[in-house]
Amino acid sequence: MEIIKTQSLIKDYLLGKVRVRALAGIELSIINGEFVAIMGPSGSGKSTLMHIIGCLDSPSAGEYYLDGDLVSKLPKSALAGIRNRKIGFVFQSFNLLPHLNVLKNVELPLMYSGLSARKRKEQASRILDSVGLSDRLKHRPNELSGGQRQRVAIARAIVNNPSILLADEPTGNLDSGAGGDILEIFNDLHKAGNTVIMVTHDRAVAERADRIIEIRDGMIHNGDLAD
Amino acid sequence: MAISLTESLQIGVNDIMMRKVRSLITVFGIVLGVMSIMVVLAIINGMNKSTMSWMQERGGTNKVEVERNWDYDFRQGGYAALTLAELNQIRGQLPEAVAIGPSITAWGTTMQYKGFSYTDQVIGVLPDHQQMESWYPETGRFFNEIDLRENANVIVLGSSVAKDLFKAENPLGQSVMLKDQMLTVIGIMKEKAWENPGGGAFGGNALEYMNRQSFVPLSTMMNKIEAGSLIRSIQILAKSPEDALAIQKKLGPILLRIKNGRPVFRVSSAQETMQQMKQNSKIFSMIFIMIGMISLLVGGIVIMNIMLASIKERTREIGVRLAIGARRTDIFVQFLVQTVLITGLGGVFGIILGYSILDLVSGYLGMPMLAGPQMILVSLLVSVGVGLIFGIVPAVKASNLDPVMALRDE
Numbered sequence: 001m002e003i004i005k006t007q008s009l010i011k012d013y014l015l016g017k018v019r020v021r022a023l024a025g026i027e028l029s030i031i032n033g034e035f036v037a038i039m040g041p042s043g044s045g046k047s048t049l050m051h052i053i054g055c056l057d058s059p060s061a062g063e064y065y066l067d068g069d070l071v072s073k074l075p076k077s078a079l080a081g082i083r084n085r086k087i088g089f090v091f092q093s094f095n096l097l098p099h100l101n102v103l104k105n106v107e108l109p110l111m112y113s114g115l116s117a118r119k120r121k122e123q124a125s126r127i128l129d130s131v132g133l134s135d136r137l138k139h140r141p142n143e144l145s146g147g148q149r150q151r152v153a154i155a156r157a158i159v160n161n162p163s164i165l166l167a168d169e170p171t172g173n174l175d176s177g178a179g180g181d182i183l184e185i186f187n188d189l190h191k192a193g194n195t196v197i198m199v200t201h202d203r204a205v206a207e208r209a210d211r212i213i214e215i216r217d218g219m220i221h222n223g224d225l226a227d
Numbered sequence: 228m229a230i231s232l233t234e235s236l237q238i239g240v241n242d243i244m245m246r247k248v249r250s251l252i253t254v255f256g257i258v259l260g261v262m263s264i265m266v267v268l269a270i271i272n273g274m275n276k277s278t279m280s281w282m283q284e285r286g287g288t289n290k291v292e293v294e295r296n297w298d299y300d301f302r303q304g305g306y307a308a309l310t311l312a313e314l315n316q317i318r319g320q321l322p323e324a325v326a327i328g329p330s331i332t333a334w335g336t337t338m339q340y341k342g343f344s345y346t347d348q349v350i351g352v353l354p355d356h357q358q359m360e361s362w363y364p365e366t367g368r369f370f371n372e373i374d375l376r377e378n379a380n381v382i383v384l385g386s387s388v389a390k391d392l393f394k395a396e397n398p399l400g401q402s403v404m405l406k407d408q409m410l411t412v413i414g415i416m417k418e419k420a421w422e423n424p425g426g427g428a429f430g431g432n433a434l435e436y437m438n439r440q441s442f443v444p445l446s447t448m449m450n451k452i453e454a455g456s457l458i459r460s461i462q463i464l465a466k467s468p469e470d471a472l473a474i475q476k477k478l479g480p481i482l483l484r485i486k487n488g489r490p491v492f493r494v495s496s497a498q499e500t501m502q503q504m505k506q507n508s509k510i511f512s513m514i515f516i517m518i519g520m521i522s523l524l525v526g527g528i529v530i531m532n533i534m535l536a537s538i539k540e541r542t543r544e545i546g547v548r549l550a551i552g553a554r555r556t557d558i559f560v561q562f563l564v565q566t567v568l569i570t571g572l573g574g575v576f577g578i579i580l581g582y583s584i585l586d587l588v589s590g591y592l593g594m595p596m597l598a599g600p601q602m603i604l605v606s607l608l609v610s611v612g613v614g615l616i617f618g619i620v621p622a623v624k625a626s627n628l629d630p631v632m633a634l635r636d637e
Binding site: 085095096 | 234241242245543544546547548549550551552553554555557630631634
């Protein structure tokens, strides 16, 4: 079953008075449980595509189905709920809130989905345990190594049991050892049946995925499901 | 699906604890505003209380007064003075009055007894004077209607007069010499005392002057001591403030009739004076509350600015929150609650500071200043209100951030 499907996805930006086409008709299909890497040079549109897949942005034209629902036409207010329930983000620079401890950071998505404080704590602790950080719950992000921070970020991304895990250059700020660990976690999540989508410009990293989709000039160059 | 108010409060408290110094600076304007409003309200409250208690002691709000009408042009004829006969006419028409108190004062008259002398006011009054002032003899008796009718040569002394003139002797039944009249002492008034609660420069017995007065029947005064003198003013005591206003209305026409239609007298009531005073203190309060409001306005603008700057600084955090599922309302509530928390905190500090200042100032000025619980409530509500009003713009701005842009922010 397709977890993600796009049809003629177009995204235009206005840079001053000039219209710039970031996505020029993307036809993308990702199946439930796949581990996909999206590759492309900077300016290729891969970040824009990731923002639309992550429901942070809406396309200018075309359709985007997530988990069978047409989300490209949804109002922004509805997208917040979808981001909360169906999407887990992992960023290159971790994006943990510096003044919250590890546990509180992981609890955040659960807070926005309205879980009680007790359930949040329970669920967040369990997930942190699964990424090997059960002894760091009360630490602040700046007391952790880069690899540990990214593991906290992954825990935060999966704590709500989302449909897809979206990672934007997840190893970009890490040394190769820590980066390897993170990719190993993605691999485990994938094996456990999760859909993982990773944006990267590093071919070695991309090769860890089942399939590599290459984007150039706002279009899929190769790696379409048909290939 | 919504983030609850408790969560928002928790986030707000965390944010404030993280930025203690900034929060304190932010809140300063509100602290000053709340403090000044509280101090001013308390001073006004204290002044009103003090004036009221003075008024109450002087006969309260049930009094009506007849005085010379200074607005009348006396070249058109008439005198602002009444004879005993005219007074009796008025007395006959005001049965509802508790007491009627015309008085004629002989200033600086010297009273003599066995070579001792005493100089102060001697006042001719009706027996009603006792009810008028709620002031009765301590020993002996006051003169009555019979004494009045017969121009009796009797006198009632003030407590200080009795002490000074008679020392240890019992004055009752003794005779004192006043001008060319021998007057028999028939009573001594109770001592009057009213301590200004502040003490200090205005301290001491504010009513001591009354203890230095002595009283003779009005008729004796008008016919013997100050022969030919006339009544220039009358005080009338009514049962209630409402009665006082009614008597005030009724008295005008009576006086006009007696004085052949010439408005030589003016009738006023303490009730009226009080209303005037209340009006004045209202204007006074309004001015100071305006000043407080302006400082709150300035404080509010400062808070708005600092919150706007803080949101700029926290753009990325907002982006992260949006990415993991915060709705715009969640972000809006988060920042609004934080602003309200800061201003509310400012309100609390303002109240504490205001209280300490009131303590200090009222001790120094020797003036009672009263800060009631309703004032604390008002101060708190006002500071929270300032937060609500000035928190809206920053909160809207924060909640309108585009998640993609916000995440890109460095």
